[in-house]
Amino acid sequence: MTRLLVECTYVFEHPNANSGIQRVVRNVIQQLPEADAQRECIPVVMLDGALYEVKSLAPLKTPKVNLTSLRVKLEQWANLFWLRHRAVERRRPFSQSHFARRVLYVICRLVAFACLSLPMRVLDRVLKGKPVPERCVPLQHRAGDQLVLLDSSWHANFFPLAEQLKRDGVGIVSVIYDLIPLTHPQFCDAGLVKVFNDWFDWIARTADGYVAISTTIRDQVREEMLRRIGAQQVQQRWFDYFHLGSELDLSDADSEVDRGLLQMFKSPKPVFLMVSTIEPRKNHAYLLDAFERAWAAGSNARLCIAGKIGWKCDALVERIRQHPELNRRLFMFNSLSDKSLEHAYSHATALVFPSYVEGFGLPLVEAMQRGLPAMGSDIPVFREIGGDYMAYFDLADPQSLTDLVIDMERTGVFPAPLALEHWRWLSWREASAQLVERIERNLSSPVSVPENPEPEPEGQHANCP
Structure with a gap:
């Protein structure tokens, strides 16, 4: 029996984090397929140089100071x-x-x-010396196990342990969400760019296979690997992808919807929703430019920005807070619960998502799976996810989004070639099963080794984190 040891260390240590990667990790772990005669999936964490099986990702209730x-x-x-x-x-x-x-x-x-x-x-x-938290128990690895690095492992300090597992016969599979710190460093903190670059050097030399969250990112990973370690090494590894699910797992039926959000939706005027952390890569300034043009043309469409305040966005947030249309035709919510987000998805007119670059675009499938049409920037990964069921606009021209908004407000018709009612996306259970199936498929298919190896490029032995 093959054991897939699915790593979730960061989410285990930060159980209240609910951004994109944490949402993915939590849902995949919760929906891992049941064990069968060929395979067992075990969520694991690596703490203080040791391997543990996770019994609960949620923190245990305790009256004592944690x-x-x-x-x-x-x-x-x-x-x-x-x-x-x-x-x-x-x-x-x-x-x-x-x-x-x-x-x-x-x-x-x-x-x-x-x-x-x-x-x-x-x-x-x-x-030090205190018992390991009750949420996990020690786990002994075995030769033939596969360590699946599902979480954001560039934050981690478990690399020596992972290397020891590799020497003991454990395979390593890396799940890769995007390469944005490498391809678009201008959108990231300089510290993250360095840490991510060092991590990718390590993962390029250490992992046996790579699973991206879209074909777009899978192909980028292969190209980056070719650049770093050369064709001979790349041909000894495998590359695949899986797609993410769409449910909001923290939507508690007993929780209340944000009052300001409820008040906003009392008006019948159309609401265009943007769901994302506020940071430069998400391109909120483009949204404001496009909607200011629409308002200048007499549009009553409203723009609702939902997402926590991130980094490098002080000027943008100040622009929103000082905007003359704030709480009239412009709204911002920085701490919506999943229950409030469900309400927004189910009452908005359309989702607008003008991001410069993404690994996937989780709000797109969250919205479209709930029947909310989506307008997105015309980038390859959005075409992969939305196909002809989405409408696209030109990032070089805010007027292209302005025209989409005004036309939809005027006609009530969403400008996509195919009707959204025929679109269906994966559940998290299906996404988790797809991840496991893709890993198993590649493990059972031996990787070919070229007869004429090429010399390794310089820089292959860069320091790992």
Whole structure:
């Protein structure tokens, strides 16, 4: 029997995170296929150099202070602290003076040590030797197991353990969501770009197979691998993809819909919904440009932006908050629950998604599966997901979206070649089964090795994280 050890360390340690990758990991883990005679799927985490089987991704209720959660919170605050430091460092007078930057750095190091590093060290000592959380139990790996790196492992520190498992005969499969820090570094924090690049070097040399979340990303991964390790090494690995599911698993029937959202939908005027973290790659500024043109032409269409505030978006958020149409024809909600999001999907006129680049585009399938038509930027992965059931606009011309909005408001007809009523997408159970099936299929198909190996390119042995 083959055992698939499906890794979910980051979500295990951050159970309340609910952005794209965390949503995927949680749903895939919850819907893993039952064991049969050929295969068993086991959710695992790698903590403190050891492997554990996950019994529950959700935190256990306890009346005591959760020191582990506090330790995780301190680490998150430390990351935010240094992100802020880098933002301040780029401003005057620090951007113009090495001495000023040095003084700022020393002050920040002292503050971070006293308020963050020292408490984390104390907690590490307190937690050391304590029993592993009850949500997981130790697991002994076996030769022939397959470690499926499903979670965002570039955040992790378990690489030495993964390498030891590999030496012990465990195969490694990497799930890859996108290559945005490599292909579009301008949209990412500089620290993430470096960490992701180091991680990809490691995964390129360590994994046996790669499963992307779209054919678009699968092909990008193969091209990047060719560039980094050469054709001979690439031909010894396999590449595949699976598609994500569409349910909102945290939509609690007993929770309440946001009151502001309910109030907005009381008006019969059309609502165009954007669901995403607010950050440069998602291109919210394009949305505002397009809708300002529509409003100037007399449109009553409303734009609803739903998503938490992310990074590199201070000017955009200020533009929204100071906008004369705010709470009239422009609305923003930064902390909607899944129940509120379900309500928005079921009452909006259309989804608008002007992202520059995506690995998949989860809001598209979440909306379309609920009967909400979607307008998206004309990029390859959206064509892959939506086909002729979506309408597309030109990212170089906001007027192309303006025209779609005005025409739909005027005619009530969604401008896509095919009717959405005939469109169907995967459930998370089907998506999880598809992931497992694709891995099993590739494991049973031996990879061919070329007769004439090519020399490895320079840089192959870059440092791993």
